[in-house]
Amino acid sequence: MFKDWQRTLSRFIWQGKRARIKYKLLTDRRDRGGFAVPNLQLYYEASCLCWTKEWIALDNTDLLDLEGFNIRHGWHAYLWQDKGKVHKGFSNHIIRGALLEVWNRCKRLVEKDTPWWLSPVDILITKKLNMEGKRWTYADLLRRSDKGWEIKTYEELKDKLSGWLQYHQINAIWREHKKTGMSKNKSKFQLEIIEGKSKLLTKMYNQLLDWDTMDEEIKDVMIKWAIDLGHPIEYERWTKLWTKDMKFSACVRFRENMEKMMYRWYITPIKLVKMYRTGDKTCWKCRKKEGDFFHMWWSCEEIKKFWGLVYDELKKILKYTFPKKPEAFLLGMIGEEINKDDQIFFQYATVSARILLAQSWKTSHIPTISDWQNKLIEYMDTAIMTQKIRQQRNNKFINDWNKFLSYMELTLGNVKITVGTI
Numbered sequence: 322m323f324k325d326w327q328r329t330l331s332r333f334i335w336q337g338k339r340a341r342i343k344y345k346l347l348t349d350r351r352d353r354g355g356f357a358v359p360n361l362q363l364y365y366e367a368s369c370l371c372w373t374k375e376w377i378a379l380d381n382t383d384l385l386d387l388e389g390f391n392i393r394h395g396w397h398a399y400l401w402q403d404k405g406k407v408h409k410g411f412s413n414h415i416i417r418g419a420l421l422e423v424w425n426r427c428k429r430l431v432e433k434d435t436p437w438w439l440s441p442v443d444i445l446i447t448k449k450l451n452m453e454g455k456r457w458t459y460a461d462l463l464r465r466s467d468k469g470w471e472i473k474t475y476e477e478l479k480d481k482l483s484g485w486l487q488y489h490q491i492n493a494i495w496r497e498h499k500k501t502g503m504s505k506n507k508s509k510f511q512l513e514i515i516e517g518k519s520k521l522l523t524k525m526y527n528q529l530l531d532w533d534t535m536d537e538e539i540k541d542v543m544i545k546w547a548i549d550l551g552h553p554i555e556y557e558r559w560t561k562l563w564t565k566d567m568k569f570s571a572c573v574r575f576r577e578n579m580e581k582m583m584y585r586w587y588i589t590p591i592k593l594v595k596m597y598r599t600g601d602k603t604c605w606k607c608r609k610k611e612g613d614f615f616h617m618w619w620s621c622e623e624i625k626k627f628w629g630l631v632y633d634e635l636k637k638i639l640k641y642t643f644p645k646k647p648e649a650f651l652l653g654m655i656g657e658e659i660n661k662d663d664q665i666f667f668q669y670a671t672v673s674a675r676i677l678l679a680q681s682w683k684t685s686h687i688p689t690i691s692d693w694q695n696k697l698i699e700y701m702d703t704a705i706m707t708q709k710i711r712q713q714r715n716n717k718f719i720n721d722w723n724k725f726l727s728y729m730e731l732t733l734g735n736v737k738i739t740v741g742t743i
């Protein structure tokens with residue numbers, strides 16, 4: 322249906338001629354250089370998501386009873402625990418079915434982590450009409466401890482809950498949600514839509530539009546990497562990179578490096594020639610081949626030697642061999658080829674090498690192995706800081722860096738290395 326409308330709209334704009342600009346760019350917001358043609362599918366999704374606001378907020382009981390006269394579980398159980406799959410009757414209702422379908426499609430976009438508005442109390446209830454009682458949300462139930470977020474003590478909550486049993490049930494649900502994690506702040510969706518008062522549809526539409534057009538950029542990046550690596554990387558693998566692998570350190574510098582690598586942000590000889598229409602396309606390092614992104618980071622003979630040395634040292638440190646894959650060294654995409662205990666160290670080791678390369682970016686200089694070792698020693702402090710910020714156990718640092726420390730002691734010959742105070 323939307324495709325048809327879109328086509329009519331497109332035909333009107335181009336008067337039957339072939340579209341000259343990608344529709345995605347056409348619909349991008351005016352302040353970002355798009356043409357602000359409405360995207361009808363997004364408008365529909367935005368209005369559905371605004372409607373689910375009532376199911377999330379749980380304030381308007383009259384409306385909720387009307388829309389949910391025959392539902393079996395709390396609204397939040399359908400929104401977040403996939404109860405719609407168990408209780409098919411939920412979606413037989415014309416409005417509920419459409420809204421839930423759109424919600425399921427968009428929920429991971431609007432809420433990447435466990436939402437603060439989510440109510441384990443509402444997830445647990447069996448639905449009756451005219452339900453009384455406040456549905457306490459995670460914002461009411463959680464508190465910060467040195468181990469991260471946790472459910473408040475029973476003492477603190479006993480006035481809010483019906484008893485011990487409910488307290489235990491809430492904890493059980495929390496254990497499951499904890500795996501996804503809580504974000505530090507409320508999401509944009511919560512602030513603008515759930516707690517917002519005006520222009521909800523516009524705000525929701527713009528939020529969806531941001532993701533819709535951002536996707537385009539990500540797709541572009543994914544295609545370029547697939548061409549360079551000679552094989553595609555599954556979308557799930559990319560998501561894991563953004564949601565998990567990139568968080569190995571609290572240091573923004575490392576994150577920045579990983580993002581710049583992923584988005585291929587670095588200027589190359591080829592890009593410079595394109596930008597200024599003059600100059601020399603040849604690589605700054607070998608001065609033989611054309612310098613595109615992948616050449617400058619991986620396939621250049623000079624750069625290859627450096628990565629070869631890093632690879633050899635890493636095998637010495639880890640005491641086993643593993644395949645030398647560019648996605649591991651350049652993007653930090655690692656899997657089982659690196660033992661679980663060594664993965665954090667591997668990230669530090671490769672990000673150090675990349676930062677060294679970036680520091681001598683437009684020159685012919687190639688870093689040496691001792692540059693790399695020194696950089697890693699320097700970054701051990703960052704690892705200690707990360708441990709303190711994240712309040713991890715002391716032995717976490719030791720485990721991550723143990724192998725490197727004994728390797729350095731061997732290399733330097735019986736010199737004990739002391740790093741900060743652990």
Ligand SMILES: [Zn+2]
Pocket residue numbers: 604605606607608609610616621622623
């Ligand atoms: Zn080269």
